[in-house]
Structures are given as C-alpha cells and as structure tokens.
Amino acid sequence: MNIFRKIKFLVTGSRLRFGLGIIKNPGIITSIRRIDGRYTKSSAINIFWFLTRALWRFPGIFDYQPDPSLHGVSELTYMILSLEERLKKAKRDGAKIVAKWPANPTDLYFGCGVIALDPFFAGYCRILADGTSDIAKRGRAMLSEDACPAQAAAYSIISEETFPLDFFYPFIGPWCYDSQYCFEALRHKVDGDYGDHPVFDYKEDEKPSFDYMVGEIKRFIAKMEEFTGSKFDLESLRREFVIENELREALREITGFAMLDPPPINSLDLVLCIFISSDWLGDPEAALQVLTRIRDGVRARAQAGQKAQNITDKPLRLLITGIAWGDLGLYNMVDEIGGQIIGSECVLNLYYEDIDTTGDPVRTIAKRFMTTPYALPAKERAKWTVKNIQRLKKVDGVIFNCNFGCNYQTAEARMVTDTIKRETGIPCLITDTDLPQENRGQMRTRLEAFLELIRQA
C-alpha cells in the first residue's frame, strides 16, 4: 500500500470516520466471547488493536464509510476483517473448514461440526480489504476471462491458500451455475464433493426428488462424520437451527427498522449485516452477539427517532434484486444521492423465515433446500420477490444487478423485472457491475437518473 495514500486518508477528515471512529468511540467496542466449540474469542482491547492496525493492513477499507457510532458495527468490521486469521487459528486448533455455495443452508454445515466458508464472500472481503481487485484479476487469468469477480476472487484465495480450506462440498442446483465449475477447477488444490439438489421441475411427482435430496443430505452428513471423526447427532443440528433462527430473526428485525422514517441504519451497515448470513463469518455464536448489539443499537435509535449517519432526509427506498453489489462504495453513494438500500433479494433467500425446529432435522433441511426461492423457476422467484415488495410496502424502486460473467442472475434479470413492473408498477433498473471500484462514475449517473425518474413518477 502506498504510504502517501494512507497519509492522504489520515488527513482528509470525512474519510477518517471509519478508522478513527473506532478510536473516537472506544466505548462501543465490546468483547466477543467464545462459546463452546466456536472460534472467536476477542477482548475489547484485541478488537481495538486489530482495528487500529487494520488502518495500515487493509488499505481498501478507507474507501467505505460504515457508521462506527452505531453499536456493534466496529465488532462486525472486526469479524469481517479478521475472518482469514480466525480461520487459520481455528484450523491450527483442529477445526475442519468446508466450502459451500452461498445459498446452501449454513445450519447443515455448522450442525455437522465443521466451519462453513463461503469463498465467494470471503474473496470479496479480500478485495475490499486490499483496495485492489488484483486477486480477481489473477483468478480470471487462471479460470477464464469471463469469470464473474466473485468466482475469480474465490479461485485465488483458495488456490493461493490465503484462506484455509479442507474440503469443498457445495450443494449444486438450479442457481449460480458458475460456482460448481470454480470448485471443479480447484480440484488440484483441495478435495471435495458435490451434493446434488435436483432440478425440481415436475410438481406432480415431487416425492422422488425430495427423497433424493434427503439421501444427498445423509451422504453429506456421513462424509462430515468421516471428516471430523465424530458421530453426527441430530440434536446438534437442531441446536444449530435454534441459534441460526435467532440470527435470522435479528436480521429480519434490522431490515424492518431500516424501513422507518428517519432510517436508523444506513445502506452500507445494513448490507454488511445481511451479507454475513452466507457463512456467519465462520462463527454463528459470535455473529449472534454482534448482530444482537447492532439490532439493539438500531432499535434505540429508532425509539429516539435518530437518523443514521450519511443518509439524506426522506431517502427513496430501493430494493436490490439479482446479485447485490460487491462494491461497498456504491452503498455509500446511494445514501449520498438521496437513496437508501432497504434489502437485497439474494441474501433475503437466507433469512426470510426460520427453520422449523420441531420435525426431523434432515427432512427439514431438505425442504429448505427445495423451497429456496432462488432454486425455483424464474417466474416463481419473481412472484416471491413481488410478495416481499408488497410486504415491505414502502419500496420506491427496484434495482436488478448483474455481475459481469454471471450466467445465472443475468439470465433472469428480464424475466424477474418484467414481472415486478407488471405486478407492482414500481420502476426497475438493471445495473451491471464488475470489479469493485470500477465504473463508479457511470453508476452514479445511472443511479441519479433512476432516482430522478422515481421522483417524477
């Protein structure tokens, strides 16, 4: 990192808010306790020092402005930035780390005693922390010039062993088509297997698909038993449901508060919270402590009618569908120009409802797989999104984002937005993104024009 850039950031006031906010508000940092078998144990002083050093180690974070005066945001930032180190430590302590695809239920992995890692999110974290997309560029050179940035970055962090990984075991189905090939391209580096989520297209004959899915989950469990050397126990899976339901509930509450006027949480902080649902940053219990703090902080602000930092008065509320923007700077930009992101359809897939804790956990997980809105045909996915827009009531505009190289989301962009427009009359915009920090100027122009269009409408 070039020293001049750091100095520039250190002397330009507005950019200091994130880094120095931690120092200015040390009282907001609390420790994260270790709870049996989990991996994050950090005292307030650890977190404080980590984040202070982070100013130098992760130059990319200066590009973003979370709001550290909101309780819990510093700890969340700590968890995101320390993921790599925490996983390495966990691995040294004998934990097994298994890669999954984002929409695969985390409960199943943690419930089997392994740490779930979503390498696509981790790859993005690395890009954001580095402040350059070099890892994605190196990944593209190996995979394909047409690889989406998340695939390319994931490829690099695994092949270059930046992040530790013992095994890949995603469940592949009718969603992100590219990730299965990304894992396949990593076979020389790491062993793995695939769970099969059958394409579920004949409704009149669902049972064989469901039974097959149950069989696939059992095969996964057997592999994890072999891997960890400990016997799987249904109760631990059920306990995991309980913890993760709490996490999901916290996210739903935070998203609900974001709808208030004035909004007590800004776009960036909201998406940072919801993004982590793809693997809970390796530690569901620690994530629960952090999200609970944020939820309480947001609630306190809501009760006091306090508006979040960086956000304008009466912002236009935007829902992101398709793949959420990987460039966190865009969320700050939306706030700046009079908008507000109130959720992202792709991660909503992960926390929109709780998992039933009463039935047979294996069948429950199978059901969860097969009813994930992402896994449904585009028409049904669109209907589900419409239902959510209607439930949220106050959505002013919908953005469908396509990542360059993504064959999945992009192919549904028109089918989904056409349905949303037809059913709700809400204006929709399709955006295209690629490597973070590229084309921000062009994006700003498009977003400003879109907000203008909504205002006129």
Place this chain on the structure above:
Amino acid sequence: MEFSALEKIDDLLGKRVDELKEAKSSGKKIVGYFCCYIPEEIIHAHGMIPLRLSQFGDNNAASIGASYLTANACPFARSCVGIKHSGKNDYFELTDMIADAPACMQMRRVLEVFETYFNTKIILISIPRQFYSEKGQSFFANSLKVFSKKLESESGNAFDSICFNKAVELYRDIRNRQRRLYEYLKSTEPVISWAQVMKAIRAGFLLDRVKYLELLNELVSEVDSATPDKNACSNIRLLLAGGMLAPGDDKILRIIDEVNGNIVMDELCTGSRGIYVDVKAADIAHIARGYLSNIPCGSLPYPRLEGDPRHKHLKRIIKDYHINGVIYYTLRFCDAYSFKAAHTREIVSFYNIKFLHINSDHSTSDVHQIRTRIEAFIESIGNGIDEHIS
C-alpha cells in the same frame, strides 16, 4: 473424396421442412430439444418426431437473445432465444413442444424464456449431477418415466413395448454406424474426412431417423470400398475439443481450414460425444444408465481430478487418433467448459501434445487474432514433428 450417400443427405435435408409439414398435418407431433441427455428413443417410441434444434452462428440472433438473457449468457443460448424471437426458423416453428434435460443451467433459462415470452410448451426433465452414482441413475430413470408419461398424453399414444423395443434397436444401430464412421478417422490414411463425418452426424439431428439409418449404412459401405487419397493425408492431426459447435457456427472451422489445419477428431457435444451412448437393454433403467454413463457433458462437474471420465476419454482419443495438437474451443461465457481449460491443458501437456485454448463467439472481431494464433500453433506442431524426425 466424394460419397453419394452424403449428397443424398444434402438432398433430404433440403426436403426435410416440407416433409415435416406434411407429417404435422397428418397429426404427428414434433418434439424439439437442445442438449444430448434427451433420449430420442422415448420420443420415437411414442410416434413423435425428435428434432435437435442446435443451430447457431447468426450474430443477429445472438444480439436479440441478449435482450432477454443479457450479454452474459453464452452465445449459443442467446442464439436459441433470438432464433425463436425471429419466428423465421422453420424447425423452431414446426415444433409442438420442447423437451429438454438441461445439464447446462443456461439452457434451462432459455426454456423459461421460451415459455414466458413465446408461450412454448416445455417439458423439463430433471437430470442429476450425481451422474456417476447408482442413486443418480435411478433418479434419472424416474425422471424419464415421468417424461414418457407426459409424452403419452401429448401424443395420445400409450406406451407400447414393441414400439419401444424397435426404437431402442433403431438408435443402437444408428450409433453403431456413427461409431464406425469415427473409427475410419483413426487411420493415418483415412478415406473419409472429419468434416464429412461431422456432416453425417449433424444430419442426424434433423432427418427422419429411419431414413437416416439407411443413409448411414450406405455411407459406411461406400467408405468401406473406397481407397485412401494419400495426397490428402497430413502429419498434423488435430483434435477439436470443447463444448458446443452447432451447425451454422463455422467460424473456427473456416479459420482452421484456411491455415491448412487438419482436424481428425472432435470431442464436442454436437459431434462425437453422443455416439458413445450405450443402451444395453430396452427398458427405461437401461436408457438412464446408458445416457448417464456416456462421456459426460462439461456441464456436469466431476468432484475428483483422479478418475475424471472426461480426462480418461481425452487420453484415449489422443492415443487412438494419433493426435499431436488439441484446439480447445469454448464459447464465451460458457464456464462449464472454459473453467476446465487449465486442467485439460495439463492432461494434454502430460502427453507432450500441444494445446491451444480459444474462447470466442461467432462475431468477426477476433478472426484475425485467432487466425494468427492457430497458424502459429500449427507451425509449432510442424516444427515438433520435424525435430522428432531429425
């Protein structure tokens, strides 16, 4: 060398649209499909006409397709949508329904677009990714049973085991003859060229399958009695591998031809891949096993490097066909194949064979650059042979 059977194939292809119109007016149903996991046997057994709608190469169609799928979809997928949108392709327009077992999820979206925007009747067959396991195969057999039931109600023809046996027999014979054609290409002094074999294979996507078998028989006996043209032999023996090279997409073939490249074998889903399907008995379980045990489509990932069936097949081809250069051709945004390039290169290089990956579409903007790369590639193979001889 010219073969009269190939001329007859051309002739029949010219008349095929009229023939289909006639069949349709007499009440026959036409079932279109794209991917090679559709067992035509089952369609044929229900008295319906299968048509493989793999046509491609029209830039205009691909750009129209992009307005439905965005430019991030593979150009073949976009072309399919664009062709349907134009409403001008007779084969597309004549189909009563499209059935597909899309191993490639991009094609699944294509079908959704057809259903949503063009009101096409779609029958989707669930294909397992565990293609190599017993459970996966019995899951697929179940999917095929459901498929057969649907065709029963669409065609009005109840399942008839005699028709079914005949259909299995017919396709077994077709694939036998096709394999025979590819066998000829192993010779370093072949009587038939790869381009001619490819023409015969592609005709099988559209022609009436009974007549098609007759023509294949004719072609095989013509080739059997022909003598090789030694002047047409070349030391350079290229394998064209990759995903999709559908009829109409001849950009890469033209370039290879222009620089005197000599393709002797392919490993493409629109070429040799389908000929290795081996249905051992006339029942649905054997059909499922036969199709899933074939050399897998790149869209179905294999979890382990060791024992990867695609790699095994590739090694076998390299040896049997005396290959000394592999051109790995992928379509842009086809991650199923392009992400495999690095491992494929390693396999090929292990045998000291030259490898060239070209990732392109059918636009003309990169023709010059591709030509230069292929030229240099062929030259380097030539130099290698010379060095070896000296």
